[in-house]
Amino acid sequence: MTTRPIAVVGASAAGLAAAEALRRGGWRGPLTLIGAEPHLPYDRPPLSKQLLHGTWEPDRLRLRTEDQLAPLDLDLRLGTRATGLDVATRTLTLDDGETLGCAGVIIATGVAARTLPGADRIAGVHTLRTLDEALALRARLADGGAPASEGVVAGGGGGGRRLVIVGNGVLGCEAAAVARELGHEVTLVGIEETPMAAAVGTEVGALLAEEHRARGVRLRTGAVDGFETAPAGPAGTGDPRVTAVRLADGGAPASGGVVAGGGGGSRLPADLVLLVIGSRPAVEWLADPALDTTDGLRCDAYCAAAPGIYAAGDVARWDHPVHGRPLRFEHRMNATEQGMAAARNLLAELAATAPAAPGAGDDAPTQERRPFAPVPYFWSDQYDLKLQAYGLTAGADRVEATVLDRAERRLLALYGRDGRAVGVLAAGLPPRQLRALRAVIATPLPWEEARERIGAATAAG
Numbered sequence: 001m002t003t004r005p006i007a008v009v010g011a012s013a014a015g016l017a018a019a020e021a022l023r024r025g026g027w028r029g030p031l032t033l034i035g036a037e038p039h040l041p042y043d044r045p046p047l048s049k050q051l052l053h054g055t056w057e058p059d060r061l062r063l064r065t066e067d068q069l070a071p072l073d074l075d076l077r078l079g080t081r082a083t084g085l086d087v088a089t090r091t092l093t094l095d096d097g098e099t100l101g102c103a104g105v106i107i108a109t110g111v112a113a114r115t116l117p118g119a120d121r122i123a124g125v126h127t128l129r130t131l132d133e134a135l136a137l138r139a140r141l142a143d144g145g146a147p148a149s150e151g152v153v154a155g156g157g158g159g160g161r162r163l164v165i166v167g168n169g170v171l172g173c174e175a176a177a178v179a180r181e182l183g184h185e186v187t188l189v190g191i192e193e194t195p196m197a198a199a200v201g202t203e204v205g206a207l208l209a210e211e212h213r214a215r216g217v218r219l220r221t222g223a224v225d226g227f228e229t230a231p232a233g234p235a236g237t238g239d240p241r242v243t244a245v246r247l248a249d250g251g252a253p254a255s256g257g258v259v260a261g262g263g264g265g266s267r268l269p270a271d272l273v274l275l276v277i278g279s280r281p282a283v284e285w286l287a288d289p290a291l292d293t294t295d296g297l298r299c300d301a302y303c304a305a306a307p308g309i310y311a312a313g314d315v316a317r318w319d320h321p322v323h324g325r326p327l328r329f330e331h332r333m334n335a336t337e338q339g340m341a342a343a344r345n346l347l348a349e350l351a352a353t354a355p356a357a358p359g360a361g362d363d364a365p366t367q368e369r370r371p372f373a374p375v376p377y378f379w380s381d382q383y384d385l386k387l388q389a390y391g392l393t394a395g396a397d398r399v400e401a402t403v404l405d406r407a408e409r410r411l412l413a414l415y416g417r418d419g420r421a422v423g424v425l426a427a428g429l430p431p432r433q434l435r436a437l438r439a440v441i442a443t444p445l446p447w448e449e450a451r452e453r454i455g456a457a458t459a460a461g
Contacts, residue, residue, distance in 0.1 A: 003029035004101055005075065006346070007092055009082045010108030010282075011035025013043065013332060014313025016063055017339030018106045023072050025347045032075040032100065034082055034092075036109075039131055040064065045332050047134040048174040049381050053181065054138060058131060082109075087290040087306045104346045107286075107297055107311040108339060111279035111330060122229055124242040125273045128171060140272055141182060160184050164245045164268050166224050167276035168195040170380050173208060175274055177382040180215050187218040187268055189247070195219070196380075200393050200425055203401035204413050211385060211409075222247040225265055227273065244269050279330065281315045296328045301371035303342040308349065310342040321371040322443060323392065323422070331378040341372040375442045376423075385409050388434060391423030391441040398447065404428070404458070414454055421450030433458055 006022055008015045011033050019033050035041070042061040050056035069076070077094070084093035085105065092100040113129035126137045141161060161184045165172045168190030179186045188195065194205035195212065209219060225248035232238035247266040283293040290306050292298035296317035299305045303318050311318070313335040317328035348369045380387045398416035410428030414421055422444050424437045436457035440450055 004090075004103040005030035005032045006104045006106070007032040007034060007100060007102045008106045008108060009034045009092065010110060010313070010315070011037070011039075011041045011076075011078060012108050012110050012313055012335065013041065013063060014110070014335035014339035014342075015106070015108035016041040017336040018108060018312055018343040019072055019074060021340040021343035022347065025344055027347060029103065030075060031072065032077060032102075034077045034080050034094070036079070036081045037130060037132075038079040040066065040069070040078070042131055043332070044129075047131065048128055048171050049178060051131075051134050052128075052138050052141075052175060053178045054142070058135070061131065081285070083285050085286055085288055085291075085309070087288045087309060090308050102308075104308045104310070104350060106339075106342050106346060107305070107309070107315060108313045108335075108342075109282035109285075110314040112282050113275070114278045114280055115275055116224075116277075119227075119275060121239050122227055122242050123232060123239045124271065125227065125275065127275050128175060129279070137272070137274065141179065141184060161271045162269055163187070163272045163274065164189060164270040165274045165276060166245065167274075167278065168192065168219070169276065169278070170196055170199055172274070172276040173212070173382055174380060175276065176212060176217050177215070180212075180217055181383070186216070187220055187270075188212065189220045189222065189224065189245070189268070191221070191223060193221045198394060200387070200389070201396060201399040201401070201413065201415065203399050204387075204411070204425060207401070207403070207411060208382065208385075211383065215383060220247065220266075220268070222266065224248070228267070242270055242273050245273055279314075281317075281328070283315060298326065301373075302345045302369045303338060303372050304345065304349070304369075307353075308346070310346050312338040312342040316342075318372060321373045327376075327392075329376055329378075331376060333377045334374060337374050338372060341370070345369040345372075375438060377438075385427055387425060387427050388429075389423060389425040390438045391415065391421075391444075392417065393423040393425055396423065400451070412454070412458060414451060416447050416450075417444075419447055420444040421447050421454075424454065429458070 008018050041063045046061055081095040082092050083095050090102045113127040115127055119125045127133055163179050163184050164187045165176050166189050168188050173195050176186050176188045194202045195208050197205040225246040227242050228244035229240035230243050232241055245268040281296040283297055286293050296315050297305050297311040299311050299316055299318035301319040301321045303310045305311050314330040317326050320327045348367045375390055378389050393415045396415035396417055401413040404410040408428055413425040415423035424441045440453045
């Protein structure tokens with residue numbers, strides 16, 4: 001009998017971690033890794049930092065070389081999209097029409113950048129989610145656009161450009177920092193007055209705003225109403241190029257805080273525009289009613305969306321057993337950890353439901369499924385400031401931020417929800433103290449107890 005493959009949909013960090021964990025866990029049958037992009041799995045966080053800056057080249061982002069992938073014996077399908085999944089039969093449909101019946105499926109398709117209607121037909125308007133998008137923006141920062149206004153000193157980016165970044169979340173702030181370091185004129189626009197407020201709270205966000213202003217970034221608050229453009233060239237061929245961003249005067253913003261047309265308001269001249277207005281889980285291809293795709297693919301505590309169907313990474317919204325509610329994290333560390341957890345639990349399910357199934361391997365360890373209960377972690381690099389956070393910082397109903405040393409940019413913030421401390425963020429602290437902060441927040445503690453333990457951890461030096 002021919003062994004049905006396990007398919008991992010998404011050649012991402014989560015997808016690669018899942019594929020490797022499947023082999024380590026004893027799966028000897030066919031293993032298919034499907035990726036929509038033509039590239040081998042690569043690391044995404046450097047896209048808005050080292051790659052955009054030009055200090056790293058694409059090869060350095062590669063998570064594995066072809067030689068390193070060879071021992072996995074993958075059926076590697078790059079440049080291929082999954083377009084459908086029949087849950088009952090675990091059958092995938094691919095964009096070339098092929099159907100693939102599977103023993104199990106792990107979905108690691110991540111998220112896609114939100115954009116605006118018609119933005120893809122305006123030269124100079126960019127998004128920043130994929131390697132190709134990051135390289136396109138880097139090239140334009142180096143070579144494209146008109147000269148910046150007076151007073152901006154050109155740096156290593158090949159001359160100052162007027163860059164308007166729409167979206168003042170984590171990605172927008174990181175890109176703003178890189179662009180300023182390269183000598184470009186940067187305006188950062190957000191619906192919220194405070195940068196990164198949704199991710200880290202207004203207290204820490206206000207400190208970040210100070211840092212960006214001190215570096216010359218212009219901060220603006222408002223909804224984008226549309227773009228002004230000019231003909232692409234004298235012959236009028238090609239896409240029109242962006243010349244300005246319009247901010248709406250009052251009124252409720254559309255989805256993502258941005259509207260694509262309408263009346264005029266403030267005008268921000270621009271040679272380039274970067275849209276970082278959020279993301280959407282890549283679940284549009286999952287139309288089977290057996291799956292819940294509200295804000296990602298809904299999973300149980302084991303990362304299972306249905307029997308034999310698991311999810312990992314940015315796309316997965318699963319029941320976190322410690323926090324007692326469904327969560328979805330768009331963080332790099334979670335992608336790897338959840339990819340491994342989904343693989344282990346899928347193998348445990350297959351072993352329990354069909355112990356003699358071919359491909360499992362006689363030496364595969366017997367195991368039970370385990371709930372996935374990570375301590376969330378994320379970091380953000382902006383200028384020479386490195387923010388690191390453990391636990392849950394978004395959605396807190398209480399935040400206590402302390403500047404430990406303004407000159408050294410050392411700060412600490414504690415985040416609470418429903419009377420318990422659920423997250424902590426720090427900048428400028430040594431690794432020993434960071435490890436102590438993680439230990440405090442691993443299991444939510446009563447607020448005052450957590451404050452005392454955090455104080456002791458930071459006092460210890």
